[in-house]
Each structure stands twice: as structure tokens, then as C-alpha cells.
Amino acid sequence: MADFGGTELDAFRAETRAWLEANYPPSLHAPMGEDDAPWGGRKMVWKNPDAKLWLDRMAERGWTAPVWPKEYGGGGLSKAENKVLELELRRIKARPALMSFGVWMLGPVLLEYATEEQKQKFIPLIVRGETRWCQGYSEPSAGSDLAALQTKCEDKGDHYLINGQKVWTSYADQADWIFCLVRTDTTKKHEGISFVLFDMTTPGVDARPIKLISGSSPFCETFFDNVKVPKDQLVGKLNGGWDIAKRLLQYERQNISASGFGGGAGLDLVDVAKKEIGVDETGRLADGDLRARIAAHRMDAHAFALTVRRAEQESKTGNGPSAAVSIIKYAAAKMNQERYELMVEAMGLQGLGWEGEGFTKDELTVTRGMLRSKGNSIEGGTSEVNLNVVAKRVLGLLDHQ
Numbered sequence: 001m002a003d004f005g006g007t008e009l010d011a012f013r014a015e016t017r018a019w020l021e022a023n024y025p026p027s028l029h030a031p032m033g034e035d036d037a038p039w040g041g042r043k044m045v046w047k048n049p050d051a052k053l054w055l056d057r058m059a060e061r062g063w064t065a066p067v068w069p070k071e072y073g074g075g076g077l078s079k080a081e082n083k084v085l086e087l088e089l090r091r092i093k094a095r096p097a098l099m100s101f102g103v104w105m106l107g108p109v110l111l112e113y114a115t116e117e118q119k120q121k122f123i124p125l126i127v128r129g130e131t132r133w134c135q136g137y138s139e140p141s142a143g144s145d146l147a148a149l150q151t152k153c154e155d156k157g158d159h160y161l162i163n164g165q166k167v168w169t170s171y172a173d174q175a176d177w178i179f180c181l182v183r184t185d186t187t188k189k190h191e192g193i194s195f196v197l198f199d200m201t202t203p204g205v206d207a208r209p210i211k212l213i214s215g216s217s218p219f220c221e222t223f224f225d226n227v228k229v230p231k232d233q234l235v236g237k238l239n240g241g242w243d244i245a246k247r248l249l250q251y252e253r254q255n256i257s258a259s260g261f262g263g264g265a266g267l268d269l270v271d272v273a274k275k276e277i278g279v280d281e282t283g284r285l286a287d288g289d290l291r292a293r294i295a296a297h298r299m300d301a302h303a304f305a306l307t308v309r310r311a312e313q314e315s316k317t318g319n320g321p322s323a324a325v326s327i328i329k330y331a332a333a334k335m336n337q338e339r340y341e342l343m344v345e346a347m348g349l350q351g352l353g354w355e356g357e358g359f360t361k362d363e364l365t366v367t368r369g370m371l372r373s374k375g376n377s378i379e380g381g382t383s384e385v386n387l388n389v390v391a392k393r394v395l396g397l398l399d400h401q
Helices: 007-023 049-060 079-091 101-113 116-127 241-259 269-277 288-317 325-352 361-377 383-394
Strands: 133-136 152-155 159-166 177-183 193-199 205-209 220-230
Touching (some): 101 133, 159 177, 193 220, 193 241, 288 325, 325 361, 325 383
Parallel strands (some): 133 177
Antiparallel strands (some): 177 193, 205 220
């Protein structure tokens, strides 16, 4: 582990440790369920008031976005200080104070592309968890080929008028605002796209949840019918949204990769396998073939975690994430799917359960999670698209006609 010593940094560490121990609510040491996720926003219902207290305390210090500038509500920490904060939060096993597309994706591009007025208006609300954002990118006929999007944005003098449809809009029914790609020039493909922000309560916006094969879904179809958007909510240049879109996708893929897609209610693959299959006289998993494949998966997972950490540090020393995040996103999707498939295989017939008294809650969680994991290779850019990015942007390969 790197040495984060030094008199000033040691003082910061001591102060941070003392503050966290005094301010982290004890009730949050209990496991966090899916319904407890601190998404924030106007519609958030806090099951545990201490979770809201934790958010408010962290946001007051800017530590929901520790390295963002203080003038926009961020913590203004150096890279070394942020690493100390991460380590101290991990030491007390703290829950995240805020889970936010605004922090993970939108905020970084606003810092890079937005006007000063836009930064002052939107970023502090993101830091405080007061605005929950969703992402208006994919359309029914524009998924992998995102630049084929057709949601129309017309200049009406004092405002824009938006008509069209988005799909797979995560948490659109729970979001307060949307960052959205729209077509402002029909004569050009990539150069005819703009990046706009608008309130989901604007007349003409309709979000409809989509139910997945796993039984539930965060995804929605989102329809726009003559939606009026103020012109000062265009980010960047008119018809210059494609560059912003690509930059935001890098942050999205970095975040997805770092989180490893989660799921499985934190279940450990080895524990599940031993419980379902049993162990031999030495305490090892009784099935030798499955044991070998699980061991290989765990080695890959450890190597992957180290790679993610290295990529995060490299992105912090440069200008944000690079095209290399496509490598990590591809690997993260593949590994999460493999993890679930191994757990289902270990469960045997119990892995076929959907509901009923014959199955435990953990078994049902794994079965549904396995089905949900199939979407990992689609969301945040399909595996095929990410491999193309790696070939072109990382390996420097040229297309052969």
C-alpha cells in the first residue's frame, strides 16, 4: 500500500478519523438493503432518518464529492487527502452517504463543459443530494449506434421544444432532472447532437417503468411530447453534445467497473458453494472441478480489483478517465456474469427457484441476480462497442474495409 505519510497529511488523517467516529450514526452499521440506497432527490423516502443525517453531515463538508472545488460545494481535497478519506471510510465500514448519477457522471462533465452560471446552479444541488438525475441517452433505434438518436430539439426563439423517446432510462420515474442527448441538426449525424438538462416535472415528460425477466427493473421508457426547455440549460455548444456524451460515458464506465456491478446481496461465492455442495474431509469444496473454476475466478477478481485501483489513480493524475475504461467495463461485465453463473451452478436445482417456501431468500436473490446480470454486457455501452473502443483508441488498430 502506498505511504500517505507527512506531517500535514497525518494531521488530516487524525482529524478525519476523529470526525468520522463522532459523526457516523451507529445505526448505519447494519447491512444496507436495496431499499436503503441513499439516492437523494425530491422523491427520496428515508427509511432510516440516520441515513439522511449522514448525507447532510458529509455534504456539509463537501465529502459527497471530495475532490470537487469548494466554490461549488465540493470538498476541495487533494488526491492524497481524498485517498486518506477513502481509507478511513473503509476502516469504519461506512455506508455511502450518497449514490448519485450526478456525482458519478454529470458533475464531472459540468465541471469541464458548463458555464459558470450552470456550475453554480446545478453542482451544489448534486453535492447535497437535493437533485436526483437520470440519463437520457439510448433510444429504441439508437442503442449501440447512439449517434443515430432521433429525439428532436427545435429552436423556438426563447426556448427549445423537444419531442421523442428514450429507453432504458435508469430510475427515470424517481429522478428529478435528466441530462439528455437531443438532435438539433438533422443534416449531420455526430455533429448534430446537443446536450441539454431539464426538469422531469416539465409538462410533456412521461416516464414508464419497464419490467425485466428478473421480476423488477430500474429502467423506464421516457417520452417527450412538446417539452419546453429554457435555452440556458444547453450545456456546451449547440451541436457539440457528442464530445460531452463520449466524455460522460467514460465516467459511467469507470463507475460501473469500480462498483463491479454489485448484486447478490453481498453473498460470497465460496460461502454459497460450500453451503450448497458441502466440503470434503480437508474443509475444501467437495466438487473438485467447480472448486478449480471458482479459484480461477477469484484470482481473476483479485487481479481485476488491482487493475481498477491502478486505473483510478492514473485517471486522477491525468485528465480524467481514458478509453482504457472500456477494457475494465468489458471485464467487469464478464466477471459479474461468471460469478452469478457459478453460484447458480453450485445451487443445483435450488438455483431454479423463483418463489415459494422451498427456497431461501439468498437463493432467490442469486437466481434473479443471475438473470439481471445478463444486462451487464449491454448497459453503459455493449461489450461489442467497448471492444471496438479498445481496438481503436487503446490498441490503435485501423478499420479494414
